[in-house]
Amino acid sequence: MLEQLLIFTRGGLILWTCKEIGNALKGSPIDTLIRSCLLEERSGAVSFNYDAPGAAYTLKWTFHNDLGLVFVAVYQRILHLLYVDDLLSMVKQSFSEVYDPKRMAYDDFDETFRQLRMEAEARAEELRKIKQLGKPVTGSVKKQGQVLKAGLEGGNKRVGEGGSKKDDGDGIKGKVSNLTNGHHSNENHKLGDDSQEGDLANGKENTSSNVAVDLSKLQKLRSKGVRGRGGVRKADSIGNKSSKVAAAEPAKKATKKNRVWDDAAPKQSKLDFTDSVDENGNNDHVEVVAADQGESMMDKEEVFSSDSESDDDDDDEPGSDEKPAEAKKKGWFSSVFQSITGKANLEKTDLGPALKALKERLMTKNVAEEIAEKLCESVEASLEGKKLSSFTRISSTVQAAMEDALVRILTPRRSIDILRDVHASKEQRKPYVVVFVGVNGVGKSTNLAKVAYWLQQHKVSVMMAACDTFRSGAVEQLRTHARRLQIPIFEKGYEKDPAVVAKEAIQEATRNGSDVVLVDTAGRMQDNEPLMRALSKLINLNQPDLVLFVGEALVGNDAVDQLSKFNQKLSDLSTSGNPRLIDGILLTKFDTIDDKVGAALSMVYISGSPVMFVGCGQSYTDLKKLNVKAIVKTLLK
Amino acid sequence: MDNWEDMKIVAEQWSKQGIEFVQQIPPPQLYAAIAVLLLATIWLFSICLFRRTKFNTVLLSGLSGSGKTMLFYQLRDGSSHQGAVTSMEPNEGTFVLHYENIKKGKVKPVHLVDVPGHSRLRSKLEEYLPRAAAIVFVVDALEFLPNIRSASEYLYDILTNASVVKNKTPVLLCCNKTDKITAHTKDFIRKQMEKEIEKLRCSRTAVSTADITNDFTLGVEGEVFSFSHCHNKVTVAEASGLTGEIDQVQEFIREHVKP
Numbered sequence: 001m002l003e004q005l006l007i008f009t010r011g012g013l014i015l016w017t018c019k020e021i022g023n024a025l026k027g028s029p030i031d032t033l034i035r036s037c038l039l040e041e042r043s044g045a046v047s048f049n050y051d052a053p054g055a056a057y058t059l060k061w062t063f064h065n066d067l068g069l070v071f072v073a074v075y076q077r078i079l080h081l082l083y084v085d086d087l088l089s090m091v092k093q094s095f096s097e098v099y100d101p102k103r104m105a106y107d108d109f110d111e112t113f114r115q116l117r118m119e120a121e122a123r124a125e126e127l128r129k130i131k132q133l134g135k136p137v138t139g140s141v142k143k144q145g146q147v148l149k150a151g152l153e154g155g156n157k158r159v160g161e162g163g164s165k166k167d168d169g170d171g172i173k174g175k176v177s178n179l180t181n182g183h184h185s186n187e188n189h190k191l192g193d194d195s196q197e198g199d200l201a202n203g204k205e206n207t208s209s210n211v212a213v214d215l216s217k218l219q220k221l222r223s224k225g226v227r228g229r230g231g232v233r234k235a236d237s238i239g240n241k242s243s244k245v246a247a248a249e250p251a252k253k254a255t256k257k258n259r260v261w262d263d264a265a266p267k268q269s270k271l272d273f274t275d276s277v278d279e280n281g282n283n284d285h286v287e288v289v290a291a292d293q294g295e296s297m298m299d300k301e302e303v304f305s306s307d308s309e310s311d312d313d314d315d316d317e318p319g320s321d322e323k324p325a326e327a328k329k330k331g332w333f334s335s336v337f338q339s340i341t342g343k344a345n346l347e348k349t350d351l352g353p354a355l356k357a358l359k360e361r362l363m364t365k366n367v368a369e370e371i372a373e374k375l376c377e378s379v380e381a382s383l384e385g386k387k388l389s390s391f392t393r394i395s396s397t398v399q400a401a402m403e404d405a406l407v408r409i410l411t412p413r414r415s416i417d418i419l420r421d422v423h424a425s426k427e428q429r430k431p432y433v434v435v436f437v438g439v440n441g442v443g444k445s446t447n448l449a450k451v452a453y454w455l456q457q458h459k460v461s462v463m464m465a466a467c468d469t470f471r472s473g474a475v476e477q478l479r480t481h482a483r484r485l486q487i488p489i490f491e492k493g494y495e496k497d498p499a500v501v502a503k504e505a506i507q508e509a510t511r512n513g514s515d516v517v518l519v520d521t522a523g524r525m526q527d528n529e530p531l532m533r534a535l536s537k538l539i540n541l542n543q544p545d546l547v548l549f550v551g552e553a554l555v556g557n558d559a560v561d562q563l564s565k566f567n568q569k570l571s572d573l574s575t576s577g578n579p580r581l582i583d584g585i586l587l588t589k590f591d592t593i594d595d596k597v598g599a600a601l602s603m604v605y606i607s608g609s610p611v612m613f614v615g616c617g618q619s620y621t622d623l624k625k626l627n628v629k630a631i632v633k634t635l636l637k
Numbered sequence: 638m639d640n641w642e643d644m645k646i647v648a649e650q651w652s653k654q655g656i657e658f659v660q661q662i663p664p665p666q667l668y669a670a671i672a673v674l675l676l677a678t679i680w681l682f683s684i685c686l687f688r689r690t691k692f693n694t695v696l697l698s699g700l701s702g703s704g705k706t707m708l709f710y711q712l713r714d715g716s717s718h719q720g721a722v723t724s725m726e727p728n729e730g731t732f733v734l735h736y737e738n739i740k741k742g743k744v745k746p747v748h749l750v751d752v753p754g755h756s757r758l759r760s761k762l763e764e765y766l767p768r769a770a771a772i773v774f775v776v777d778a779l780e781f782l783p784n785i786r787s788a789s790e791y792l793y794d795i796l797t798n799a800s801v802v803k804n805k806t807p808v809l810l811c812c813n814k815t816d817k818i819t820a821h822t823k824d825f826i827r828k829q830m831e832k833e834i835e836k837l838r839c840s841r842t843a844v845s846t847a848d849i850t851n852d853f854t855l856g857v858e859g860e861v862f863s864f865s866h867c868h869n870k871v872t873v874a875e876a877s878g879l880t881g882e883i884d885q886v887q888e889f890i891r892e893h894v895k896p
Binding site: 006008010011012013014015016017030031034035038039040068070104105407408409411412413414415417420423424 | 701702706710714718719720721722723724725726727728751753755756757758759760786787790836837
């Protein structure tokens with residue numbers, strides 16, 4: 001059953017809500033939808049899931065871009081309503097006929113809505129009946145699940161009626177309540193399959209293929225005489241085995257024997273050529289002048305040539321006209337005509353070529369393919385049905401919309417004033433802890449030193465913690481930086497547990513009054529399960545103030561994978577209710593890419609966290625802030 | 638080249654004819670015509686200048702969820718209709734405030750703009766600031782303390798914006814949702830905001846040579862910040878968008894957009 005259907009303007013005023021369904025929505029699903037989906041340029045997605053204490057909703061939406069209206073339908077996630085998309089489009093059509101910008105109340109729409117809803121429900125039921133007749137064997141997983149449950153509970157009647165999709169169509173309240181009760185009990189039993197069901201609800205096209213696989217598995221389990229619940233347990237135990245195997249591997253790695261070359265006797269001399277230093281980092285032998293290389297680039301104003309938009313237009317022409325020349329000739333003439341009259345409503349077919357060209361351009365700028373695709377879908381969703389203003393071409397409208405979207409994505413969602421946070425922590429007399437995470441070789445230690453230098457310039461006392469206890473030379477590297485910057489470093493050597501080292505470092509910092517602790521961790525691949533577990537243990541144990549993901553600007557499509565897997569592992573393996581995810585991004589090696597700045601966009605889009613620093617060189621002053629306008633300009637050039 | 642010389646000859650002929658024509662007109666008429674032309678240009682010029690200094694735009698700004706859209710519709714229609722959700726776009730309108738509809742006589746319409754408070758849409762504010770005659774900064778008096786940092790940062794950014802400082806735009810700190818019992822008083826809110834802005838001032842002016850985000854700094858050196866230090870007038874008021882108690886806001890708007 002539909003929980004709520006809202007119509008509101010893009011400016012925020014609610015024009016109409018369904019008054020028949022009087023249930024108040026728990027939490028604030030609409031606001032969350034707007035903030036985390038529509039404003040994040042994910043409006044091309046199919047649906048949005050919202051969890052509040054006491055309710056789990058799914059939201060679907062559609063836009064009427066011409067009038068600036070948004071139509072949102074909310075329903076319970078456990079019910080897979082089929083008619084929602086249909087209903088939304090019908091409501092859109094009929095409401096746009098009634099809509100008047102001056103009118104604020106639309107009470108007469110209630111009647112229209114009721115009729116539309118009944119129509120949609122009836123149509124959905126017909127469709128389902130046809131499907132049922134055509135495919136009696138394959139139903140949804142839930143249907144089969146219910147067959148199993150029937151075995152457990154003996155509710156033979158329900159089996160006869162069919163799968164869950166029946167609930168929506170039946171207006172008979174008795175059955176609905178029974179089924180909902182049944183659903184709740186189902187929920188308790190089926191732990192493992194819950195997420196699967198959610199996926200099925202969204203990917204309707206994939207339903208049949210998924211179902212086929214699951215059915216065969218279930219049949220096998222059933223034939224072995226394992227009950228439904230036991231089947232789930234079995235799946236869980238299989239999962240455990242694989243992780244156990246993975247955990248066993250690092251234990252195998254004993255101490256490494258030194259390799260012997262040319263049958264020579266193994267030399268016993270130490271291979272450590274670093275200068276001897278005592279604990280505080282003071283060096284007796286070498287006079288080290290505190291590195292003072294001037295102002296960090298973080299604080300310098302970025303001067304970029306503000307070439308006018310005419311540049312963009314000129315580049316636009318030859319780029320877009322090159323490839324589909326013949327097919328566009330007729331289209332070009334009509335588009336010119338339309339641009340002068342300016343009355344055409346933008347359709348998907350009109351936007352198609354312009355968006356395709358834009359997507360290609362983004363991909364040449366090293367934006368991940370998936371991200372470019374999603375962005376184009378989102379821009380398409382926001383432009384479809386809009387009236388072209390006169391004297392504008394379609395491509396320039398699309399370009400303007402894309403520019404808007406990019407600025408919106410790259411603008412941080414919250415303030416990234418680290419100094420302010422440091423001051424706030426200082427008042428509470430605890431150190432501000434920053435953890436640098438990332439894959440191998442992106443520049444964590446180098447950029448950690450740059451951040452330390454910048455903080456020092458702002459009169460903040462910094463301490464480094466060497467929690468990279470795996471890579472040879474990592475501790476010495478940090479020690480060298482600490483010596484040059486004259487800041488204390490906390491280290492415990494190699495082969496120690498990084499989480500414990502970090503904890504002790506923070507305690508030391510509280511003791512000697514450092515304002516900031518910068519924790520360096522070892523680089524790890526996002527697929528490496530035991531290492532990711534170690535990382536999440538470090539973060540859970542120490543609860544840092546800022547988890548900074550260090551990513552290099554050279555990365556291409558892998559950025560999406562890295563960030564999403566890191567976030568996923570951090571949230572899965574978290575022990576507390578509120579998992580700590582990646583709070584910010586540090587983009588490194590920015591000087592090596594000329595104008596292929598797409599990695600910044602991919603990373604920000606996929607994780608939602610802002611870019612806090614940009615590393616653009618290998619000396620201490622090469623740390624900048626992200627200049628949103630410059631990046632957007634470069635991306636769309 | 639021949640064409641060019643032909644055209645020169647034709648032009649010369651025309652100018653001769655023009656001069657003859659002008660000389661034929663009796664002097665008073667000529668002077669009158671010139672005078673009228675001069676007056677017309679002076680008049681247009683003064684209108685342009687005059688218009689430029691007299692804005693009638695009032696900005697409604699503040700954090701997301703503070704109640705700007707509700708206030709906008711209260712000011713416009715006298716009722717907040719069926720509620721509002723997070724705005725994705727600004728609400729603009731030029732209209733006579735609702736409570737003034739009953740007044741007779743000529744009342745100048747106000748151009749009211751409700752700018753979305755979501756941080757991703759913060760750049761829209763920059764477009765409207767140069768033309769603002771007055772700014773109403775809406776604060777949620779109910780959920781004040783959890784959001785005080787972001788609210789004070791936003792207010793700080795507005796108060797140190799170049800256009801606001803240059804035009805000495807008056808700012809009204811409006812405490813919304815005062816119809817609820819647990820809402821804070823306006824004095825409390827004012828004091829807390831002053832404290833937070835003082836902290837911001839310290840952390841941002843400590844790096845004043847390095848600071849590029851804010852064009853100007855606030856307040857007097859050495860003294861704790863207070864709203865009276867601002868060159869533009871900052872006042873505090875209470876309001877409730879839901880019930881419609883918006884008198885103080887309306888007075889403020891009317892005061893600064895002269896009818």
